[in-house]
Amino acid sequence: MQLRAILDRWNDQSLARQFLLAGGLVAFAAMLLVGAYVTSVIEATVTRNSAASTALYVDSIIAPLLPDMKTNQTLDDVTTRALDETFGQGALGGQVISFKLWRRDGTVLYATDKSMIGQKYGPSDNLRTAFSGQMVARFGPAEDPESNFERSTGLPLLEIYNPILQPWSGEVVAVSEFYEVAGDFQRSLYQAQLRSWGAVAGVTLAFFLILSAIVFRGSRTIDHQRQALTQRVAELSDLLSQNEALHARAQRASRRATALNESYLRRLGADLHDGPAQLVAYAALRVDSRLLTDPATSPTAREEEVTTIKARLDEAMDEIRSICSGLVLPQIETAELPDVLRRAVNAHRQRTGVDVALKMSSRSRPLSPSAKICIYRFVQEALNNGFRHGRGLDQSVRQSFDNGNVVVEVADRGPGFDPQRIRPEGLGLAGLRERIESLGGAFAITSSKDGTTVRMSLNTHEMEQA
Incomplete structure (x- = not known):
């Protein structure tokens, strides 16, 4: 459960933040690995180069002093005194603090520490490597068991094992081990390591920042696209819901229209019969x-x-x-909206003799024939109902435009009625409601003792598209 919660919290983070966390850890680990590898290579290379130059220098001084080590397994007193003077007061006295001359079997032929001369030690790995013909150099505290003196100095030392070759055969006849005071070498090495770490950190940081900028830019683009997609999906979902509602309403309107047609026919038959x-x-x-x-x-x-x-x-x-x-119907398919309203009002005036006030908007917009027929029937039926039930008192028709909708209101000053008592199967106002809503419009009735107002509205933009 805890791992699941951690994964959920991780997935809740943005892509940029995930990259910042994961990429930062990876970049830091890579910087450590690369930095460690580079510094180790630098240390090994610098140590070897420095040791090689020192070994060459030491070898050039002591080689003339040594006898033929192939035939002589020990050093005579003359050679020993010459080496003592060389490492005690000569050019190497202040540079080399300890010197040993090893025989292949691990015997110390010569040492600046006189107590070690003639002693035999088990050959170390470094000593065996040197007798194989390879120079060995190591920077750090002395680790050999016989190097107690060197460890006690507490100085930074460069330990060097240098093979001594027989001139004419190239055979390794002895190995010289010496410790050089490496204060300057240590400072140079630390500076080189510091510069290498700085270079690795700088390159890693620059690389990470560039990638972060790219990822952050891509993440923002993805977030914007995701928000736009989410909004689009929400809009499409709303549109789908509206389409389903319109489809259901269209089905109801179709069924209602069939029933209304039958009712119209029955009323027409009744009117003709009666x-x-x-x-x-x-x-x-x-x-x-x-x-x-x-x-x-x-x-x-x-x-x-x-x-x-x-x-x-x-x-x-x-x-x-x-x-x-x-x-x-009169010829209203090609007529403009003001003409449609005038014809409906004039027909009512001629039929009933009641004066009707007509107020229209100065603007005019194109409407479909179905919308014009709907408006004509609305005015005709509303005026007839006002004449029959409201005695035609102060009847008026007002047309306007509201936010892209054409609005028509028919009002009178009759006694009013309860709109809830309109029968759904009726042919008058119920039929008008179905006709208007089938075109996507709105129908409303407001009635009180001071009069009745019947209102309809149709979207002109949808009518133009239709």
Whole structure:
């Protein structure tokens, strides 16, 4: 669980911060490894070069003093005194603090420490390496068991094992071991190591900073793209939800439109049956009356009967024309919005004789035919309902534009009603609501004892795209 929590916290960090932490640790570890390797190489190279020059110098001084070590396994007194003078008061006295001359079997042929002459020690690894013909150099405290004196000095020492070769055969006949005081060498080595560490740290830091800048820039780009993608996904999710809601509403509107069409047909049949059909039936019955068929009927009575029949037939024709005028739309497909509103208002004035106040916006925008028909039917039905239920008191129509929406309001000063009592299966306001919402618009009713206002709005931008 703890490891899982750590991983979760790690994954919650940004890519730049993850790189900063992980990359910083890796860069620091790489700097340590490279720095250690470079300094070790520098130390080995500098030590070897310095030891080689010192060994060459020492060898040039002591080689003439030594006898033929191939034939002589010991040093005579003359050679010993010459070496004592060389390392005691000669040129090497202040530079070399200890000197030993080794035989292959580990016997000390000569030493500045007289107590070690003639003693035999087990050959060390460095001594065996030197007898194989390779010079050995090491900087640091003396580690050999026989080097108690050198360790007691506490000075920085450069330990050198230098093979002594027979001139004509090149065979290693002895090994000289000496310790050089390396104060200047130590300071030079430390300075070289310090510069190498500085160079490695500087290169590593520069490399890490460049990579960090690239990673931070990429991380910011990724974060911006992620935010944009998240926002886009949210917008698409909202759009999908809206599309699903619109699809559901369109399905409901389609089912409602089918039911409304059937209701319109039933109402049309009822209007024809209760109005013109009754008047025509009445006229048909009067045509077969005895007043017209009896020869004894006076011309005056027959003329009155014919006049009555004609009046009923004229009344039936008037009602048929009224029904047709409500069904047939004027030519509004090519008309502008102000003309559509004027035609709806003028038709209501002619039909009812009630004056209607009309107020329109000075601007005009293109609308689709379906939007114009919807607006015409809205004004027509709202004015009819206001005339029937509100007695047509102070009826008015107002049109405006609000944030890209065309808004139409029909108001009156009637007694008002409860909008919650509108039947969903009704043909009037319920049908208008379905018609408007099927086009993506909004429908609202506000009613009180001071009057009623019916409001609709359609998005003109969506209408233009449609």
